[in-house]
Amino acid sequence: MPHAQPVTPDSRTGDGVRALQRRSVAVLALATVLGGLGIGASLSAGALLIADVTGNPALSGFGSTMNAVGAAVAGIPLARLAARRGRRVALTTGNLLAVGGALLVIGAALVEIPVLLFVGLAALGIAAAVQLQARFAATDLATPAHRARDLSLVVWSITIGAVIGPNLIGPGETLGDALGLHALSGIFVFTIAAQLCAGLVVWFGLRPDPLLEARGIAKTAGDHANAALGGEPDEPASASPAPTTAMRVGRAPQFLAIALVALGHAVMVGIMAMTPLHLTHHGGSIELVGITISIHIAGMYALSPLAGIAAGRFGPIPVVLTGYAVLAAAAAGTAFGGGSVVVVQTSLVLLGLGWCMVTVAGATLVTALTPEVERPARQGQSDTAMNAAGAVFGAASGVLFAVGGFPVLSSVAGVLIVLGIAVSLRLRVLARR
Incomplete structure (x- = not known):
């Protein structure tokens, strides 16, 4: 198991774990607010952009569908990456992939290629998968009694982006015109900035990684239990605590x-x-x-x-x-x-x-x-x-x-x-x- 960061001597005490959990939830909530700004903005403009690029308003509903497809496809790969490298790497990778999706949407609007537009919106859906995984990351170090509460705090932080994001369509059109882009794609510039900021918050703020730290705590507890039973730290699971x-x-x-x-x-x-x-x-x-x-x-x-x-x-x-x-x-x-x-x-x-x-x-x-x-x-x-x-x-x-x-x-x-x-x-x- 890779260790992304060093662990301080007191980080695995009761007080240390609680402090780390509070900080992790705060970091995840902030990143979710930032990422939510981008998602709320892009979902509002996606349907309008599809109708404009394709010339067929009947296809506008595919914006939310492609977003859901992208989130569904990304769910398992991001979880596997988290299992191997930790939440920090998985969440940041998802943010960067969403940035790539937003760039593809902007480019597709410029060249007016609907297929690229749909692919870009699907890739942008990875940002939603990141938000879903962030709520699970809030449970890694939580006690059973507080697990649901900590998870719900990260879910709640989506509210800010979901409410503010749609109101960025007007400023996005102004920015798109100023940059020489398709007016409706200007809002995706905000999406890029929001996803980059969310990735930076996670990369620098989620240290130690909560999932890797939780595994380390579990291993330490198992080693102590084995030692109490007269076994070695790496002894088979038969000497481990009750399931x-x-x-x-x-x-x-x-x-x-x-x-x-x-x-x-x-x-x-x-x-x-x-x-x-x-x-x-x-x-x-x-x-x-x-x-x-x-x-x-x-x-x-x-x-x-x-x-x-x-x-x-x-x-x-x-x-x-x-x-x-x-x-x-x-x-x-x-x-x-x-x-x-x-x-x-x-x-x-x-x-x-x-x-x-x-x-x-x-x-x-x-x-x-x-x-x-x-x-x-x-x-x-x-x-x-x-x-x-x-x-x-x-x-x-x-x-x-x-x-x-x-x-x-x-x-x-x-x-x-x-x-x-x-x-x-x-x-x-x-x-x-």
Whole structure:
């Protein structure tokens, strides 16, 4: 196992670990804020840029789809890189790849080649994979009681970029004109700067690397236990301490936890993707669409620390089940709300809140149910499954909406919600055993 940085003598004491954890969470939160600025800005302009470059507004929805595809593809490779080299290398590499994607988008807009534009937007989706891995990095040194809280703090930091980012479209157009670029691609210059700053914060601030440090602490604890039993530090695992809960429960619960996160994310993406179309079909303005999506995003991230605290106090599974109940209320609202703006907006807030509870508590479950040595790989699989499910149901939502509007789309989302509840209940039975 490579050691990226030297470890100070007192860094593995209780106080040292707590101090390092606090600093790691602060660094990850700051990097996520910076990276989120770039993502929020580019997602807002991506759809408009696709419509302008291709001349076909019907293709504009592929912007978010390509972003989700890029995040899904990058999830497992970034997790494997983290397992080999640590979080610092993996997260910084992801930031640099996202910079490459933004550069490709700018170039594609200049030469007006749609294929390059789609590839660039997919590569830019790696920035979303970085944010997802950052929330897991916040759990590496966390105690079980504080794991959900620390993870949720990093999730909450996405709020700032998600809210401010879309407002950079105007300044981005001004910058694009000044640099001689396609006006709509100017915002991607902000994305490049934001991703570079996020990478620098992680590279210089995440020392020692929390994942490598956590492994070192676990090895030291194992060596001490072996010595207490009269063995050598490198003695086989038969002389190691009693297996943890994650070791005893097996892999089935791990994949069930991954499934419940993916199902919740699919529901959120599918309903959110068709909300602008639903509102405009009922006479809503572009400004109304923007307000609705903004309050939905606030529901997704703003209260995530409360979801983390609740998961730490009451357990992740009750929070997941509550989240699915909230998602069910949101789906019912969109199914029967008709043209009522108040009902649709309330449903979108509930959609964000339900997603938040399922995602925060579900990610905590994935971490808690997985042995430490396997966590990066399983976390990467969770991120990939989550984004893949969102991309698939997001694409299918257009067909479902065309067939029967929000009632049909919300009914199918309801089936996914029932599956998520069933998976959660099954996981609770296995966890009790």
